[in-house]
Amino acid sequence: MLADSRQGLFYAGYGAILTPSFGIVAAYGDNVKELNNALGFFMIIFALVFLVASLPTNLVYIIIFFTVELGFLLIAASYFAVADGHAGASIALKKGGGAFCFLSGLAGWYLEFALLLKDSIIELPLGDTSRFFAKSRKTE
Template structure:
């Protein structure tokens, strides 16, 4: 007789529903965000490739991992009732899909600016990144009572968007120091995202490793 049958026989054959596994989409969404951000940021930094050069190798990542996977994680966050996670993952998933659309010639985004005045494309990209900086600042405010590592990630990501935006709006040449600085900030953001993902993945069921995240809950109003 199986263990569950033994339990039933000892408890008047009461049906026992199996425990529902806990769903935590956070690590998946964070990993998708981290890896895509890491690769693009290395390109912006000029690590192994010229800063300001072609970044179309990121297109696949932006579509399928940073984009679709994050949106799926966002939908699962809605399922578990986490409005912050749902908003963050769905939004940044859409960011990566929209970024991929800019890189894919078939969408005609870059070619549409071929006959426009100088720096029009740069201005458009600058506004695009600036708007994402505003959104990320709003998301950062929602993390100031969460954990140190999560709040730091959104804070640095906010600066990253504004720095990269300023590089475009200032009409700087490709491979400029501002873009490289934005790339360095992006690498730090990605590492923090991976750290937060690992902190969510590691528990007593799978490892002895426990990563501190620095709870900011004590800052809540009494």
């Protein structure tokens, strides 16, 4: 649930960037190349932070954020392609990014079903990875 809230805040931030009344896009003026590069880096860094943070949880979260990272990398690459004047490549990259984000959505639905069924008859496996990232504790 918390990860979903953070994803929602990402999209709220992305929406704020694109909202004309905030003036962020207007601040770039005619320099569309810089705007597209900034949007690309915004997406890459955001998704990478979530991917690293998901490592000690379970495989489903890792799959979700790995596919989001790949999707955002392709979408960011599409922004970089537009910045370099390659509109055709940009469209293909956005379609590829959308495909990976769709796969992330499917993994998200699996996670949601696993959480809903957690206390019922069926328990879906999530692949706990916390044992690989156990913190060492000092004993006094």
